[in-house]
Amino acid sequence: MSGYLNLAYDYPLLSTFWTILWIVLWVCWFFLLFRVITDIFRDDALSGWGKAGWLILTLVLPFLGVFIYVLARGRSMGERERSHLRAQQEAMDQYIRDTTGGGRSEIDELRTLSDLRNRGDITDEEFRRAKEKILH
Structure with a gap:
């Protein structure tokens, strides 16, 4: 049993894969750590x-702390992430609506006025005044 023991570092390609595996695991670890923090x-709760x-x-016991946190509160992490993203999307949508004038263009308003006139809900004079107000 005093024979030579082959290790991963005895084979250069295997050594490279082993190093890449450890680097990927460390990147995943830091990603999880920052995600938990x-x-x-x-x-807010x-x-x-x-x-x-x-x-x-x-921070003091990172591996144990992250492990306990994921076990204790991991299920609700996704819910908090979704609610945060939903709030960001709503804020962006509201900003776009405010910036573009409420989302209705002049063409939409003229089309609505034309439909009202065609149904007989407004007169031609009312249509003309509303059209001038929209275009100016």
């Missing part, structure tokens, strides 16, 4: 002391 600060406790646990 972001979730701690994003959660946690008190300041709760946030401080989770943050201290996550």
